[in-house]
Amino acid sequence: MEIIQQILFVAALAAVVWYISKRVRLISRAIKLGRPENRYDHAGERLKTMVLVAFGQKKMFTNLLVGLMHFVIYAGFIIINIEILEIILDGILGTHRLFAPSITPVYSILIDIFELLAFGVLSVCVVFLCRRFVARVARFQQERHREMTEWPRTDAAIILIAEILLMIAFLTWNASDSVLRDRGVGHYGELRGIVPDFLLSQYLKPLFTNFSDTALIAYERTAWRLHILGILAFAIYVTYSKHLHIALGFPNVYFSDLQPKGEMQNMPEITKEVQLALGLPLSTNADGSQANDNGEQPGESASGVDSPADIGRFGAKDVYDLKWINLMNAYSCTECGRCTSACPANITGKQLSPRKIMMDTRDRLEDIRRGWQANGDDYKDDKSLLGDYITAEEINACTTCQACINACPININPLDIILQLRRYRVMEESQAPASWNAMFSNIENNMAPWKFSPSDRFNWADQVND
Amino acid sequence: MTTEKTYTVPTMADLAATNEEPEILFWVGCAGSFDDRYKRVTIAFVRILNHVGIKFAVLGPEETCTGDPARRAGNEFLFQMQAVANIQVLNGYNVKKIVTACPHCFNTLKNEYPELGGNYDVVHHSQFLQGLIDEGRIKVKDGESFKGRKITFHDSCYLGRANKVYEAPRDVLAALDADLVEMKRVRANGLCCGAGGGQYFKEPEPGNKDVNVERVEEALATGADTIAVACPFCMTMMSDGVKNKNKEDTVRVYDISELIAQKQGL
Numbered sequence: 086m087e088i089i090q091q092i093l094f095v096a097a098l099a100a101v102v103w104y105i106s107k108r109v110r111l112i113s114r115a116i117k118l119g120r121p122e123n124r125y126d127h128a129g130e131r132l133k134t135m136v137l138v139a140f141g142q143k144k145m146f147t148n149l150l151v152g153l154m155h156f157v158i159y160a161g162f163i164i165i166n167i168e169i170l171e172i173i174l175d176g177i178l179g180t181h182r183l184f185a186p187s188i189t190p191v192y193s194i195l196i197d198i199f200e201l202l203a204f205g206v207l208s209v210c211v212v213f214l215c216r217r218f219v220a221r222v223a224r225f226q227q228e229r230h231r232e233m234t235e236w237p238r239t240d241a242a243i244i245l246i247a248e249i250l251l252m253i254a255f256l257t258w259n260a261s262d263s264v265l266r267d268r269g270v271g272h273y274g275e276l277r278g279i280v281p282d283f284l285l286s287q288y289l290k291p292l293f294t295n296f297s298d299t300a301l302i303a304y305e306r307t308a309w310r311l312h313i314l315g316i317l318a319f320a321i322y323v324t325y326s327k328h329l330h331i332a333l334g335f336p337n338v339y340f341s342d343l344q345p346k347g348e349m350q351n352m353p354e355i356t357k358e359v360q361l362a363l364g365l366p367l368s369t370n371a372d373g374s375q376a377n378d379n380g381e382q383p384g385e386s387a388s389g390v391d392s393p394a395d396i397g398r399f400g401a402k403d404v405y406d407l408k409w410i411n412l413m414n415a416y417s418c419t420e421c422g423r424c425t426s427a428c429p430a431n432i433t434g435k436q437l438s439p440r441k442i443m444m445d446t447r448d449r450l451e452d453i454r455r456g457w458q459a460n461g462d463d464y465k466d467d468k469s470l471l472g473d474y475i476t477a478e479e480i481n482a483c484t485t486c487q488a489c490i491n492a493c494p495i496n497i498n499p500l501d502i503i504l505q506l507r508r509y510r511v512m513e514e515s516q517a518p519a520s521w522n523a524m525f526s527n528i529e530n531n532m533a534p535w536k537f538s539p540s541d542r543f544n545w546a547d548q549v550n551d
Numbered sequence: 552m553t554t555e556k557t558y559t560v561p562t563m564a565d566l567a568a569t570n571e572e573p574e575i576l577f578w579v580g581c582a583g584s585f586d587d588r589y590k591r592v593t594i595a596f597v598r599i600l601n602h603v604g605i606k607f608a609v610l611g612p613e614e615t616c617t618g619d620p621a622r623r624a625g626n627e628f629l630f631q632m633q634a635v636a637n638i639q640v641l642n643g644y645n646v647k648k649i650v651t652a653c654p655h656c657f658n659t660l661k662n663e664y665p666e667l668g669g670n671y672d673v674v675h676h677s678q679f680l681q682g683l684i685d686e687g688r689i690k691v692k693d694g695e696s697f698k699g700r701k702i703t704f705h706d707s708c709y710l711g712r713a714n715k716v717y718e719a720p721r722d723v724l725a726a727l728d729a730d731l732v733e734m735k736r737v738r739a740n741g742l743c744c745g746a747g748g749g750q751y752f753k754e755p756e757p758g759n760k761d762v763n764v765e766r767v768e769e770a771l772a773t774g775a776d777t778i779a780v781a782c783p784f785c786m787t788m789m790s791d792g793v794k795n796k797n798k799e800d801t802v803r804v805y806d807i808s809e810l811i812a813q814k815q816g817l
Binding site for chain 2: 363
């Protein structure tokens with residue numbers, strides 16, 4: 086009987102590992118749809134950023150209270166998961182609290198800490214549910230933000246409720262186990278005198294005093310299974326959810342932009358055309374060195390810039406034209422909406438929402454992924470990110486103020502996507518707003534964005550002594 | 552201004568003719584050259600440079616748009632045409648150091664020209680003024696007294712968030728000995744004036760408010776009588792916002808260099 090349970094447990098574990106690895110392969114394939122770009126440089130600086138921003142959650146503490154609450158869930162989840170090791174080994178080996186006898190005094194201290202954190206996680210999840218659904222914090226509401234449709238709101242509720250249930254399972258499992266230990270039932274009794282009551286679950290013991298031994302064992306097993314299977318199911322769910330940030334947040338911060346926020350990425354393929362147009366010798370790499378024969382940037386695996394066939398399109402129409410980091414950004418976004426709350430266009434009622442840019446990019450990727458799974462790996466539909474998901478009105482409203490980048494707790498850059506989409510609209514489709522076209526022609530003809538004569542440029546100097 | 556003093560504005564071409572090189576090139580920018588309001592900022596800054604005795608020069612008619620608005624609007628080709636041509640002129644004069652009163656020019660020259668072959672030491676005029684104050688070369692005396700006046704500083708996105716210059720303009724304002732008051736959204740959290748990313752050159756998309764009005768409301772809430780800016784586009788947007796709120800008689804918008812010039816009696 087025991088052995089069947091062990092076999093079932095191992096089978097469940099193997100199934101989850103298999104399924105998650107399949108999901109990881111699909112997501113990484115989707116991210117790799119993006120253009121190559123070297124983000125493996127400056128390892129020291131990247132590591133430092135990851136330690137501060139991802140592990141240390143520096144940017145979450147902009148709002149101290151929310152930062153602390155989020156930190157409780159984060160630390161709780163990481164630390165409580167140490168217990169998973171024992172739970173999984175117990176499941177495989179058919180043991181009960183495998184580590185307890187060998188590390189007795191430390192063991193109960195550890196479980197006490199886990200219980201404290203579990204209570205913290207539980208409380209914060211309740212507060213977070215209240216913030217969303219009772220206090221109705223503006224950035225989570227559909228009335229104010231049209232991208233907060235039913236699924237994002239349900240997703241958030243599922244995550245918070247699941248975490249609450251997992252923590253309840255953990256605490257009541259410990260409590261029922263303590264009662265069984267007190268009563269000396271079966272193998273539970275073997276740890277009597279070795280494992281004491283735990284810090285918080287001891288207060289839950291009265292809940293179980295009226296349970297028969299059989300009922301108590303049934304509850305203990307159920308809570309244990311609910312906890313571990315719940316965690317495994319949650320791990321699968323996360324790969325479909327905005328909650329994927331718990332895993333991707335770290336690499337996303339590691340690979341995030343290092344250059345000043347105001348710096349727009351150069352387009353070397355255009356530099357070459359400009360130099361040809363101006364009759365200048367071809368040169369210009371990032372370091373000012375000569376381009377090599379393939380025109381490749383050093384350290385960059387991007388295709389060369391020599392033949393027009395290699396150029397592809399200017400700017401981005403679809404996710405294939407974006408960089409892989411833009412796509413990783415999309416999968417890492419947890420839809421908190423701090424970017425959108427800081428966006429001047431959004432604050433003043435325009436259609437643009439940086440969060441929606443990220444959600445649309447992810448939705449586009451997930452639609453492509455579904456296409457692969459339904460119709461084979463080579464499947465391509467006739468939709469595109471610009472047009473079918475994001476409109477020109479949205480991207481045109483951006484002031485490029487970088488408040489969204491600044492606000493993102495995990496350094497996501499929605500602006501980079503917006504600017505690449507603009508480049509496509511303007512250079513491939515010639516679809517700039519009319520007054521931008523006028524500004525362009527002023528720059529071209531008068532060397533200033535306004536229609537002044539270039540010869541009047543220095544007239545101001547006549548007034549310095551007035 | 553003091554009547555006996557004559558301010559001069561040498562061009563790079565003037566200096567090159569006598570085989571001279573300036574300490575620094577003052578990049579005026581299109582707004583500083585053509586916009587009537589911002590020309591006064593250019594003039595104020597030039598007077599300070601003259602007064603302090605900095606050996607500077609401008610490109611004059613040889614200066615052209617850095618290409619920033621074209622790039623942000625998506626026209627990379629036009630941006631690079633401008634950039635490459637400007638870099639040829641700058642490198643031709645062997646320019647090493649540049650100061651500009653426009654954060655957009657500042658950001659482009661500093662961060663985006665190097666990849667196209669233009670490597671210069673670029674500072675914003677707020678940083679330059681701060682340096683002069685720190686070195687004691689600007690002595691704030693003679694002119695207008697700012698004692699008891701409330702000034703609030705509006706962060707320009709391309710100076711602040713883009714390049715993390717938050718303290719320099721505030722340090723410059725501190726030299727006025729005025730009462731500096733901060734808005735709710737400042738420094739890294741500063742709210743845009745609404746002009747960046749090419750917005751200045753087109754009508755805003757449909758919404759329920761203009762960004763500059765939102766920002767000016769915040770500035771007015773501080774009770775300041777002066778809104779200090781350090782960017783030509785912020786200057787226009789904030790001035791328009793003040794007009795929108797019918798406060799142009801009681802609240803003035805000035806660039807930090809104008810305030811320093813006033814304080815110095817220039």
